[in-house]
Amino acid sequence: MMKKIIPPEEGDFYLSKEGYRVFTQQYHLKRGxxxxxxxxxxxxxxxxxxxRQ
Incomplete structure (x- = not known):
């Protein structure tokens, strides 16, 4: 099963001091x-x- 691609929007991530994209809780909840x-x-x-969860 292919997973739906959710393009990031404002507030979905920020850049770490190392320059990596860090996804926020907002994005994870939207992804589902x-x-x-x-x-x-x-x-x-x-x-x-x-x-485990």
């Missing part, structure tokens, strides 16, 4: 699922240490 990558602002409660 957890990618299980341990994102900094994940609203789904994924814990990369236990590999």
């Amino acid at each position: 699922y957890c990618c299980e990558s341990g994102c900094r602002h994940c609203p789904y409660g994924f814990d990369p240490k236990t590999n």
Whole structure:
């Protein structure tokens, strides 16, 4: 199943001091699922240490 691509809008991300795009909780909620990558602002409660939500 292909996942829907959601283009980022204002407030969906910011740039870290290293220049990386950091997605906000707003973007994650709009996307609608957890990618299980341990994102900094994940609203789904994924814990990369236990590999569980």
